[in-house]
């Protein structure tokens with residue numbers, strides 16, 4: 001399944017934005033998110049190994065999910081500071097990972113003998129091509145490693161090619177137009193980036209604009 005980086009993040013977005021979702025839906029989307037790192041270019045050449053983390057997606061407690069939610073929100077809050085909030089400085093937020101392990105795999109094993117028909121330029125291009133190496137990430141076989149895996153994958157995703165449009169919804173907050181909505185917005189696909197997190201927020205922004213024009 002070729003999924004773009006924004007589509008991957010969008011899998012988690014409603015949950016991270018605090019939209020009430022059935023727990024089974026959260027777990028299903030977490031699984032899709034983790035599984036979507038298949039080593040392809042869209043997945044930043046990262047591949048997740050079907051280790052203990054997969055079992056944990058179904059077996060972990062609701063409290064674990066809540067803690068993971070809090071941790072991911074802290075990561076995103078550090079990287080995408082809501083407007084009106086003081087920035088944390090150049091190094092906003094660090095995460096420690098003890099529950100994951102890494103390896104790297106060359107993708108052209110068995111094809112290392114130079115082909116006679118290849119020009120030097122073609123050989124060089126093949127050596128330098130993105131995706132020649134794949135980063136493998138697996139959970140360690142200990143408890144509580146899923147949070148490490150999902151958080152690390154989110155960090156990797158935010159720096160992946162094509163992951164350019166993440167912002168905060170600028171609409172007035174529902175019920176209090178002096179505050180902002182500030183939910184995360186990920187633009188999907190091509191074209192003009194989406195600005196608002198929902199139709200309701202777009203409508204509220206226009207209503208607030210009209211109210212300002214009328215001097216209310």
Ligand SMILES: [Zn+2]
Pocket residue numbers: 169170171181182183196197198201
């Ligand atoms: Zn909004």
